[in-house]
Amino acid sequence: MNEKTVSVSNMQEGTGAIRYLPDCNQPLKALIYQSRLPFQFTTLDNERDAKVFFKDEYIYGERGRSDAGFGLWQLAFASKAPLNKENYEAARKAMMSLKSDSGKSLGITLTHLVVPTRSGR
Numbered sequence: 001m002n003e004k005t006v007s008v009s010n011m012q013e014g015t016g017a018i019r020y021l022p023d024c025n026q027p028l029k030a031l032i033y034q035s036r037l038p039f040q041f042t043t044l045d046n047e048r049d050a051k052v053f054f055k056d057e058y059i060y061g062e063r064g065r066s067d068a069g070f071g072l073w074q075l076a077f078a079s080k081a082p083l084n085k086e087n088y089e090a091a092r093k094a095m096m097s098l099k100s101d102s103g104k105s106l107g108i109t110l111t112h113l114v115v116p117t118r119s120g121r
Contacts, residue, residue: 008098010073012091014081020114021091022076030076032069039064074098074106083115 022030044051044059051057077095081087091110098106 010077010095012077012079012081012087012094014079014087016080016082017116018078018080019083019116020076020078020112021088021095021110022112022114023095023108024111025109026072026075028075029071030073032071033066034068035064035066037063037065039066074108077110 039062042061042063046052051059074095077091079087079091095108095110098108100106
C-alpha cells in the first residue's frame, strides 16, 4: 500500500485567549445553527392572573428549541498565538492553501475575526 498521509491543522498553538477566523461566504458553515421552534417571550403579568392577584407574583419566561453543531472544519481557523500581523498572515496562508483530496483549492477566504471580550468585564 502506497498511501501518503498528510497532517493538516486548523489550530495555531499559543497561550493566549482563543480567537477564530471563519469563512462565512460558503453555503455550508463551520458552525451550524438550527432553529426548531422560534423563541417566544411570555408574560404572566395581567392583574387577572391568579398568581398576580393572590401572590403579587409576576412571571416572565421564554420558550423555544434550537441546536448548534460543527459543520466543515476547513472553514474556520483557531488561534491562541498572540494577535499580531505575522500570526494573522500565517493563519490566512494556512487556510487559503487548503486543498481537496483531488488537489483542487478549496477557495477559502477568511471573512471575519472573532475575538473574546476582555477578561474581567
